[in-house]
Amino acid sequence: MSTGTASADRYLVVSSDTHAGPPAERYRDYLERRHLEAFDADLAAAKALVQERRAATGPDEFEAQWARLTGDGGSRASWDPAARNDELDREGVAAEVIFPDADVLGGGASAPFSAGLGSSGDLDGDLVMAGAKAHNRWLAELCRDSPERRVGVATVPILHDVEGAVAEIRRVAADGLRAIMIPTLWADKPSYNDPRYEPVWSACEELGMVVHVHSGGASRDVLPGPGMVAIYATEAWWWAARPMWCLLWSGVFDRHPGLKFVTTEDGAWWVPDIVQRMDEKWHGGHNTVKLGRAFTEHVGRPPSEYFGTNVFLGASTPSHQEIERRHEIKVGAFLWGNDFPHPEGTWPHTRKSIHESFADVPVDEARRMLGANAAAVYRFEVDRLADLVARIGPTLEEVHGAGTQV
Amino acid sequence: MSTGTASADRYLVVSSDTHAGPPAERYRDYLERRHLEAFDADLAAAKALVQERRAATGPDEFEAQWARLTGDGGSRASWDPAARNDELDREGVAAEVIFPDADVLGGGASAPFSAGLGSSGDLDGDLVMAGAKAHNRWLAELCRDSPERRVGVATVPILHDVEGAVAEIRRVAADGLRAIMIPTLWADKPSYNDPRYEPVWSACEELGMVVHVHSGGASRDVLPGPGMVAIYATEAWWWAARPMWCLLWSGVFDRHPGLKFVTTEDGAWWVPDIVQRMDEKWHGGHNTVKLGRAFTEHVGRPPSEYFGTNVFLGASTPSHQEIERRHEIKVGAFLWGNDFPHPEGTWPHTRKSIHESFADVPVDEARRMLGANAAAVYRFEVDRLADLVARIGPTLEEVHGAGTQV
Numbered sequence: 001m002s003t004g005t006a007s008a009d010r011y012l013v014v015s016s017d018t019h020a021g022p023p024a025e026r027y028r029d030y031l032e033r034r035h036l037e038a039f040d041a042d043l044a045a046a047k048a049l050v051q052e053r054r055a056a057t058g059p060d061e062f063e064a065q066w067a068r069l070t071g072d073g074g075s076r077a078s079w080d081p082a083a084r085n086d087e088l089d090r091e092g093v094a095a096e097v098i099f100p101d102a103d104v105l106g107g108g109a110s111a112p113f114s115a116g117l118g119s120s121g122d123l124d125g126d127l128v129m130a131g132a133k134a135h136n137r138w139l140a141e142l143c144r145d146s147p148e149r150r151v152g153v154a155t156v157p158i159l160h161d162v163e164g165a166v167a168e169i170r171r172v173a174a175d176g177l178r179a180i181m182i183p184t185l186w187a188d189k190p191s192y193n194d195p196r197y198e199p200v201w202s203a204c205e206e207l208g209m210v211v212h213v214h215s216g217g218a219s220r221d222v223l224p225g226p227g228m229v230a231i232y233a234t235e236a237w238w239w240a241a242r243p244m245w246c247l248l249w250s251g252v253f254d255r256h257p258g259l260k261f262v263t264t265e266d267g268a269w270w271v272p273d274i275v276q277r278m279d280e281k282w283h284g285g286h287n288t289v290k291l292g293r294a295f296t297e298h299v300g301r302p303p304s305e306y307f308g309t310n311v312f313l314g315a316s317t318p319s320h321q322e323i324e325r326r327h328e329i330k331v332g333a334f335l336w337g338n339d340f341p342h343p344e345g346t347w348p349h350t351r352k353s354i355h356e357s358f359a360d361v362p363v364d365e366a367r368r369m370l371g372a373n374a375a376a377v378y379r380f381e382v383d384r385l386a387d388l389v390a391r392i393g394p395t396l397e398e399v400h401g402a403g404t405q406v
Numbered sequence: 407m408s409t410g411t412a413s414a415d416r417y418l419v420v421s422s423d424t425h426a427g428p429p430a431e432r433y434r435d436y437l438e439r440r441h442l443e444a445f446d447a448d449l450a451a452a453k454a455l456v457q458e459r460r461a462a463t464g465p466d467e468f469e470a471q472w473a474r475l476t477g478d479g480g481s482r483a484s485w486d487p488a489a490r491n492d493e494l495d496r497e498g499v500a501a502e503v504i505f506p507d508a509d510v511l512g513g514g515a516s517a518p519f520s521a522g523l524g525s526s527g528d529l530d531g532d533l534v535m536a537g538a539k540a541h542n543r544w545l546a547e548l549c550r551d552s553p554e555r556r557v558g559v560a561t562v563p564i565l566h567d568v569e570g571a572v573a574e575i576r577r578v579a580a581d582g583l584r585a586i587m588i589p590t591l592w593a594d595k596p597s598y599n600d601p602r603y604e605p606v607w608s609a610c611e612e613l614g615m616v617v618h619v620h621s622g623g624a625s626r627d628v629l630p631g632p633g634m635v636a637i638y639a640t641e642a643w644w645w646a647a648r649p650m651w652c653l654l655w656s657g658v659f660d661r662h663p664g665l666k667f668v669t670t671e672d673g674a675w676w677v678p679d680i681v682q683r684m685d686e687k688w689h690g691g692h693n694t695v696k697l698g699r700a701f702t703e704h705v706g707r708p709p710s711e712y713f714g715t716n717v718f719l720g721a722s723t724p725s726h727q728e729i730e731r732r733h734e735i736k737v738g739a740f741l742w743g744n745d746f747p748h749p750e751g752t753w754p755h756t757r758k759s760i761h762e763s764f765a766d767v768p769v770d771e772a773r774r775m776l777g778a779n780a781a782a783v784y785r786f787e788v789d790r791l792a793d794l795v796a797r798i799g800p801t802l803e804e805v806h807g808a809g810t811q812v
Contacts, residue, residue: 062698186627187627188627190629190631191627191628191629191631191637193628193631193632193633193634193637194629194631195631195632221592221593221594221597222597222599222652223596223597223600225596225597225599225600225601225656226599226601226655226656226657226703226704227599227652227654227655227656227657227703227704227705228599229697229700229701230651230655230684230687230700230701230705231597231599231651231652231655231656233687233697233700233701234651234655234680234683234684234687235648235651238644242641245636245637245640245641246628246633246637248633249632249633249636249637249640250631250632250633250637251632251633269679270679273675273676273679274640277640278636278640281636281639281640291635291639292468294635294636294639295635295636295639297632297633298632298633299633299636
């Protein structure tokens with residue numbers, strides 16, 4: 001079977017946003033002994049909570065529907081490499097960037113001690129690092145199966161102990177992982193413009209580790225009360241968007257031009273408006289003249305120019321509006337993802353979804369957004385994926401309709 | 407001189423965003439005696455800080471320029487009704503909605519104890535209420551001069567003591583004020599969806615008091631460090647935008663259909679994207695189906711439908727982009743303002759700015775955005791302003807160019 005030319009009529013699709021994790025109990029084998037007691041207590045409490053909720057609300061119509069659609073809701077494919085590859089193949093996805101917390105319906109698969117998407121500055125620093133290490137060890141094993149198609153994103157709590165975080169970054173890099181996720185919320189810890197995090201950025205630049213935040217967390221300043229869930233859903237994007245401009249305005253990308261930072265599953269619709277305003281401030285306008293050199297002091301270029309070189313959007317399941325705004329967002333900064341196996345993602349209808357989203361996008365742009373950008377950012381070896389793409393990649397005809405020119 | 411027809415070829419211009427305050431010392435006369443010691447200490451500290459900064463940075467080029475342009479930077483017009491009317495007249499502004507903190511360059515005119523734009527849940531509740539009362543008393547006096555052209559916005563800290571806040575709302579209403587401003591930041595206090603604030607919304611609906619938040623405050627979770635000012639400037643709009651959806655999603659406008667809420671000097675560019683997403687959630691979409699009835703539980707109509715009836719934007723010094731988006735924002739929710747006397751506003755070039763912004767806007771839409779909407783929201787008696795408008799209002803020709811049809 002030939003490579004290279006074999007995929008000229010197919011897309012290399014890289015999902016820049018998937019999730020994986022074993023059944024919760026299995027993290028026991030990856031934790032240090034001194035944390036087992038706390039882990040068992042946490043697990044028992046989590047299970048009791050799920051049972052309590054089920055007892056209160058009765059059978060959940062959404063859960064039943066999801067099970068009818070997917071079989072087990074992706075439970076096995078969350079940890080079993082063969083089952084996972086089967087799902088990726090069916091979806092036309094050649095490679096993936098793997099975040100923690102595959103858990104959807106309360107059955108497990110979340111990193112211990114909230115070390116996954118809920119990692120935050122207000123957690124216990126020792127426990128959250130212990131949970132992170134356990135997940136990262138498990139993740140490195142998963143990625144050793146079919147390494148050509150998996151980039152594992154280690155979760156690294158950098159807020160409590162910078163030195164310990166850098167040691168974990170070096171350890172996971174040696175263990176084959178090529179990316180880290182830092183907490184979305186710093187909470188009561190210093191924000192990401194603080195110079196104390198400099199060793200983290202240095203280590204990641206040196207080791208080629210792509211730095212991420214992933215949406216999910218939200219400030220706890222909106223407490224339970226009427227409308228809380230709706231307020232959370234309206235605001236969630238913001239909390240994951242903030243770290244980007246904390247790094248950018250404090251000059252992190254000027255001091256570390258090789259550093260790559262990705263904001264994942266946080267939409268991209270907000271990028272043009274916010275970055276245009278950042279550019280205006282950098283150039284200096286009427287509204288900000290009284291603030292003087294605040295915008296150029298640490299930042300050598302207009303903020304938009306860092307997009308596609310240092311800053312990227314893991315724009316999972318993009319809306320039509322986001323696809324339309326791709327030039328303002330920057331085609332080169334746009335990384336498609338399917339959020340497998342979460343129900344807000346496109347699984348198990350990814351092929352259909354790619355057709356609906358990209359039918360009218362020129363092939364060269366779609367190639368970049370669907371896979372080529374991610375391949376470059378995450379250093380996938382495209383040659384090693386060529387046979388797979390030739391077998392499972394969505395065809396141009398499938399995406400754009402019959403008669404599409406290559 | 408005739409009224410009515412006299413202004414057919416002129417615009418009624420209402421600035422929905424101006425600021426006023428006396429020289430700081432003068433607040434002494436409006437404070438209760440028991441707070442004078444704290445006030446004097448605050449004032450001395452503030453003055454020392456200004457002197458220290460001036461000693462450190464030397465003469466400020468921006469301040470010098472601003473003084474050359476405006477004479478005294480608006481200091482006298484910040485408190486003297488005659489001087490204020492002269493400036494309004496020159497600018498073509500018939501009426502105004504007055505917020506605290508005219509102070510620009512550290513010379514005073516800010517409400518005591520940070521009770522103005524910096525009012526926040528983490529301040530001392532007794533002091534901030536004392537400062538608010540002092541400012542509100544002073545403001546009511548200012549508004550008794552030329553009452554037909556002034557609506558005073560009382561500052562009311564509602565976060566520490568709801569009962570006390572309601573008493574102050576009743577007091578200022580009886581004193582002739584028609585609007586209140588609540589703190590932008592609740593900080594460690596319950597957010598605005600909490601039922602404890604219900605008596606505030608009830609009182610404001612009953613008394614026809616328009617409720618405001620005004621931009622300026624920002625979360626203190628980004629501490630001094632590289633890029634802090636740029637991060638603040640990038641984020642400032644968000645902190646003042648949040649209260650709107652806290653009220654809306656918790657059903658405040660459903661329980662109080664007569665209540666009017668205005669987000670002032672916070673831009674309007676963000677409204678279409680955010681409200682469109684709120685509407686999508688209300689209608690129920692793929693991304694939020696697992697959250698069930700969270701979006702319709704307290705809210706009877708799609709969120710966008712509250713704009714122009716309950717929710718308004720005090721869109722000070724709108725950009726061309728905001729003017730272009732007026733239909734998505736809703737023309738009926740759009741209240742122009744000049745932010746007098748702040749240097750980021752349009753003073754002393756308001757007439758020129760109105761021409762530049764509205765030249766291409768149809769006259770009937772410009773009439774609403776420049777004045778008619780605000781006249782309705784704030785219950786200005788338009789007839790009493792007719793002679794003034796006939797004298798000072800910008801002409802259609804001035805705004806749109808020669809030969810404009812009425």
